[in-house]
Amino acid sequence: MESQIIRPGHLTAHQTARTLGISLAGVRQLVRRGQLTRSGGTERQPWYAAADVTALVLKRQARAAA
Numbered sequence: 919m920e921s922q923i924i925r926p927g928h929l930t931a932h933q934t935a936r937t938l939g940i941s942l943a944g945v946r947q948l949v950r951r952g953q954l955t956r957s958g959g960t961e962r963q964p965w966y967a968a969a970d971v972t973a974l975v976l977k978r979q980a981r982a983a984a
Contacts, residue, residue, distance in 0.1 A: 928958055928965040937971055938978070948974070 924930060929937065934954075935945050945966075948954040954974060959965035 924965060925958060927968050929968050929971055930959070931964055931966070934966045934971050938975060 931942055931945050935942050938944070938948075945954070949956065949964075954966060954970060956964040957967040957970070
């Protein structure tokens with residue numbers, strides 16, 4: 919279940935996964951690899967900065983276009 923209260927400028931793990939087009943396990947892998955960092959929430963319900971997620975989307979799109 920997603921958190922109902924989230925700081926502006928942040929995304930839940932579910933929202934992040936949807937934005938990137940990957941699973942929750944994929945989001946966890948990005949965190950483990952250091953490509954994405956948590957910016958709030960709890961251990962079970964982390965938040966990610968929307969700007970970081972957007973930068974990652976743009977990076978993936980550039981890689982796909984190349």
